[in-house]
Amino acid sequence: MEEQVNISNLWRRFVEGDDYAYAQIYDLCGDDMLVYGLHFTSDRELVKDCMQDVFVDLYKRRRKLEKEMDNVKCYLFIALKNKLFDAFKKSVEFYQIETLEPVFHTEYTVEDLFIRSETNRHQRAKIKEILQRLTPRQHEVIYYRYVEEMSYEEIGKLMQMNVQSVRNLLSRSIQRARDFVSEYVFSLILLVQLFWS
Amino acid sequence: MNTYKKYTIEELLLDDYFISSTLHPTQDSKEYWDYLLQNGYVQTDDFERATLFVHAVQSPKEKMFRKEKELLWERIEIENKKILANKIRRLHRVSLLAAACIAILLGVTITPYFYREKDKTSINPMALLEQKTIEPVGEDICLILSDSEKMNFKEKSADVKNNKKGEVKVNSQTLSKEEHVNSEEKENSQLKEEETTYNQLIVPKGKHSTLLLSDGTKLWVNAASHVVYPVVFDREKREIYVKGEVYLEVARNESVPFIVKTDRMEIEVLGTSFNVKSFDAIEENSDVVLVTGSVNVRTESGKKIELKPNQRFSYAKDGKSTIENVDVYDYICWKDGLMRFKSENLSNILKRLSDYYGKDICWGKEIEDLKCSGKLDLKEDMENVLDGLTKMLPVVYSKDGENYHFSMNN
Structure with missing residues (x-):
């Protein structure tokens, strides 16, 4: 929360003409943007090209930008997503393929979670498998909610859905959680707690 | 018959507070959830499963x-x-680069001058400037922390960042000082507010550096310069002390004015960018150049001047002062690795080049007053730049070891 306020302040200073604030926004959000972009493609250079476009656009349009921006990161994510999708569209034309819908992909590192425990391989693989069985949009909404901790409004903007649909999508996604947790991993919870505490 | 609400896994996972307390637990959040667990509002099983879920879906944040x-x-x-x-x-060369910049040039005389105003602080930062001379050519950039720890950096340029907590980062590496400075500073600023402590950055000839202060103000520190600044600014004003040349982008904060003090004047701004320059050895006037905004300059004689954009205030050794309109970018382009000048004495240009590259240059008296206008790209090799000068003016130079000597081309 504090970080958000801080970035919003930087944003206002940037719109008012402070180049240093602009550099700081890059410094603070750059890493997350790259990580976010890599969920849509494994092409790291493409993500960086798009990030460059996002920041250059900001600089160009500085005078036209809203001064008050509650969630700068969400704004940057939307901009990056649009740039990435534009790039995909271009490559679709280039390869003359019908569709090449960019999908949100996540590699869960459940292994790390249990790295210190004696969990057998089979169980680990099972958890991972269940998570991987989620649809791309479910992955995406889970990412926004539990990794980036965004609000429903922000997620709605990013996924072009209304708030209620976001809630529904998220509920459906986490209903699976109940199943998978109860069936396979509850026995491990104590170990996990040891790990996280 | 339960009258109270029981949270299910789904409800927990939809709850903002649950998510934030799982990912960033605090004492408060722990107590809050413990209370709910102990009183049966949440079942332990559900709580633990929901927690596990949040952890399991974290992807690596590289x-x-x-x-x-x-x-x-x-x-x-x-x-x-x-x-x-x-x-x-x-825009017809309306210098946008220089927009929101104030350039202040202070060619400072060597006459030692101590501020009349008795400092409340136990350490007099002005005195720090006086006692310490700029290190000779070839030395390292030097950072002296408040506890007198001295650190040298061999690089040609250094990037020094200070944050609100008093931590110092150099070239993106956090110095191990943080805890130390941090806790000490907290005490100092809270309990004994008048006891401000200072860091110092000393940049020798031939080097340059950037410096980010704890309030977000950024400085470009030119060669042969010395900056003294408080580890943490006090609440009423932000004061730093400069000898040499720096260009500043001051973080705007109307309620806490920013003041740059040199030995002959002080410059007060509310939040903008400007350049301060004061090389000992040159017997130049002191100058203040403002690009946009407004600054107040107070000289040692107590004279107070308010500058308008594009004005240059110059303050001679003998106390005479003049104000004229100038192209401000001439005075701040050094930070972009350029040097621009209009009918400048060749001796001044050579002096600055000598400082910038950290090499000795000498010249015969006959060429001292040659006037020169143009632009030099300081990112180029020194000799390329000197060759450029010989094309602009009827001069030649010879090289003797590391020394360069300029004379008239007869």
């Missing part, structure tokens, strides 16, 4: 490699500069 991040930033900046350059062309 960072960009430092170099990678810097390179991408460079690409962005180059692109922006290109766009800016086009704009400038369109």
Whole structure:
């Protein structure tokens, strides 16, 4: 929360003409943007090209930008997503393929979670498998909610859905959680707690 | 018959507070959830499963490699500069680069002058400037922390960042000082507010550096310069002490004025960018150049001047002062690795080049007053730049070891 306020302040200073604030926004959000972009493609250079476009656009349009921006990161994510999708569209034309819908992909590192425990391989693989069985949009909404901790409004903007649909999508996604947790991993919870505490 | 609400896994996972307390637990959040658990509002099983879920869906939050991040930033900046350059062309060379910049030039005389105002602080930062002379050519950039710890950096330039907590980062590496400075500073600023402690950055000839202060103000520190600044600014004013040349972008904060003190004047701004310059050895006037905004300059004689954009205030050794309109970019372009001048004495130019590159240059008296106008790209090799000068003026130079000697081309 504090970080958000801080970035919003930087944003206002940037719109008012402070180049240093602009550099700081890059410094603070750059890493997350790259990580976010890599969920849509494994092409790291493409993500960086798009990030460059996002920041250059900001600089160009500085005078036209809203001064008050509650969630700068969400704004940057939307901009990056649009740039990435534009790039995909271009490559679709280039390869003359019908569709090449960019999908949100996540590699869960459940292994790390249990790295210190004696969990057998089979169980680990099972958890991972269940998570991987989620649809791309479910992955995406889970990412926004539990990794980036965004609000429903922000997620709605990013996924072009209304708030209620976001809630529904998220509920459906986490209903699976109940199943998978109860069936396979509850026995491990104590170990996990040891790990996280 | 339960009258109270029981949270299910789903409800927990939809709850903002649950998510934030799982990912960033605090004492408060722990107590809050313990209370709910102990009183049966939440079942332990459900709570633990929901917690596990949140942890399980975390994907690795890798960072960009430092170099990678810097390179991408460079690409962005180059692109922006290109766009800016086009704009400038369109706007009839209205210098946007210099927009929101104030340049202050202070060619300072060597007469030692101590501030009349008795400092409340136990350490007099002005005295720090007096006692310490700029290190000779070839020395390292030097950072002296409040506890007198001295650190040297061999690089040609250093990037020093200070944050609100009093931590210091150099070239993106956090110095191990943080805890130490941090806790000490907290006490100092809270309990004994008048006891401000200072860091110092000393940049020798031939080097340069950037410096980010704890309030977000950024300084470009030119060769042969010395800056003294408080580890943490006090609440009423932000004061730093400068000898040499710095260009500042002051973080705007109307309620806490920013003051730059030199031995002959002080400059007060509310939040903007400006350049301060004061080389001992040159017997130049003191100058203040303002690009946009407004600054107040107070000289040692108590004279107070308010400057308008594009004005240059110059303050001679004998106390005479004049104000004229100038192209301010001439005075601040050094930070972009350029040097521009209009009918400047060759001796002044050579002096600055000598400081910038950290090499000795001497010259015969006959060429001292040659006037020169033009632009030099300081990112080039020194000898290329000197060759450029010989094309602009009827001069030649010879090289003797590391020393250069200029004379009239007869």
